[in-house]
Amino acid sequence: MNEMEFSQKIDDLGGTLYIVGGWVRDKIRGVIPKDKDFVICHVKEEDFKQNFPKAKKVGKSFPVYLVKIEDKECEVAFARKERKTGIGYTGFIVDYDEKVTIEEDLYRRDTTMNSIAYRVRDGKIIDPYKGREDIEKRYIKAVSHHFKEDPVRALRAARQACELNFKINEDTVNLMRACKEEIKSEPQERIFNELQRALKTKKPSVFFRSLVKADLLEILFPEIYALIGKTQPVAFHPEGDAFEHTMEIVDLVAGMTDDVAVRFAGLVHDLGKGVTPKEMLPHHYGHEEKGLAVLKAWNKRMTLPKKWLQGGLFVIKEHMRAARLGKVGKIVDFLLIVEKNPLGFAGFNCVILADSKSLPYYLADYHSYLQKIHSVSMKNCPSNLKGKAIGDWIRNEQIKLFKQNIEVEA
CATH class of the missing domain: 1.10.110.30 (Hydrophobic Seed Protein)
Structure with missing residues (x-):
């Protein structure tokens, strides 16, 4: 059954089929529309069930059915009105009988751009609340x-x-x-x-x-709100307080990667600055450790995806170290730690680059340095070494190869 055949069957029942919501909005905007949400007016639910026995009801508070249209299961809802009786999105009495008009259904929706209907029968746009005008503006x-x-x-x-x-x-x-x-x-x-x-x-x-x-x-997000007014040293942060800095970083990271976990890490990298005492401002000593506690508290309130939480904690803890390391041994250790972080080198580097505006040489060319580090094998370890001595030998060899790599590049 295609869309027009479905519309005709609804017409035969004395009703009208519409497409509503984001699909209509995006079509008007000239953007490729996504999934269609269908609404039926002036049809009794009993008559619908009789004529579409294979339709599966999924709505609880009001009728929503899954109907196969052009080989795709589509949501088809009955036009409805709502009356507020309680708290939250469940606190409504819903009326969805056949007398409800499309204009009444659109009136209960949130914004004018989402309150436009497309009549399937003839393609007519129903726009009682001037949504097209607001889209244009x-x-x-x-x-x-x-x-x-x-x-x-x-x-x-x-x-x-x-x-x-x-x-x-x-x-x-x-x-x-x-x-x-x-x-x-x-x-x-x-x-x-x-x-x-x-x-x-x-x-x-x-x-x-x-x-x-x-x-x-x-x-909603007290951890982000707490950054407002937390001043920073102007020499390093001319953009303003910790909130302004965070907004800048999350946008910069968004421009580098589609990975939402990495974008979240950019959002939370300086959370610890939100709990800096006033007398310490504009400095934020120890904000890395403080930030770990803040993010863990956020996770208790709103369970975060594992990658978001672990990636955020890693970036909070380690983002300040990247530019400070100078000793080769510490750099080797750091590279091995970063390699295991949930965001990978690519994700971690996005946050560091956005925050510091540059990457340390060893992060910029981490592929080359890691290759040298991982070329050290226990097979080449002197046979007389045991226990901790083996680990010390491996680390010394990794440092030696790292230094050789630097010398070659120089």
Whole structure:
């Protein structure tokens, strides 16, 4: 069954089939649209089930069915209205009978650019809330005051601002701010999902700056908020406080790699500066060790992916050492440690390069140095050596080869 055949069957039942949401928005923007979300109006659920017996119901609070259209399982929802009765995204009474219009369904949605429908029958655009106009202006604008009824919409608006490079209009910022109390009760999984999607964008800093503007950063990501106002030595950090530095680094790292774990490491590399005592500013002595505790506390509140946590902890602990090492023995040891880190050399180097604006010679050419280090084999170890002496011999040989490599390059 293709899309038009499905639409015709819905028409035959006295209803209308629409595509809504991101697919319509992206089509209007001239961007290749992704998955389609279908909405049906003016059809009773019983009649739908009778005519589509193979459709699988997946919605709990309201009817959503999986229907095979053009060899792909697509989500098909019934148009619905919602009335707020409780806290969070589950605190709604839903009405989805056949009398609900597409305009009523669109009205309950978050922003005008997401409240546009495409009528499958003839390709007509249904845009009662001027979403096309806001797309043209590059505005993120709430459809109505109902925006604040699902507090995670505030996070979504911040994330879409950096995904689309749109501005959030002031009225919508105020509605985001109105989510401040209720958002405290939201499941951390929903908050993490928006963080992850924001870190996948070209400029993740927009997400955090949008939350600052709406007075939400302190509640959602207190570890990042704590960096605001933490001054740094101007000679080394002309960009400003630790928050400004962190925003610069996360954007620079995002420009170097698509690996979200590495981008997260860039975001958290200086977390320890957020707990620096005022009397110590603008210096941040020991912020590496302090940062480890801060990230572990973050992980207790919001369980992070293993690679994110381990990679972040490694970068926090080791990022300051890279530029300070001079003795060959310590450099050899450091290379062997970095080799085992979850982000790999490529990921670790992205953060160091963004933070220091250059790489130490041994990180820039780590392939060559590692090759020399790993060429040392126990097979060549003198037979009279035992226990710790074997390890000492291996390390001395690695240092010797490392020095030879430097001399050859010189």
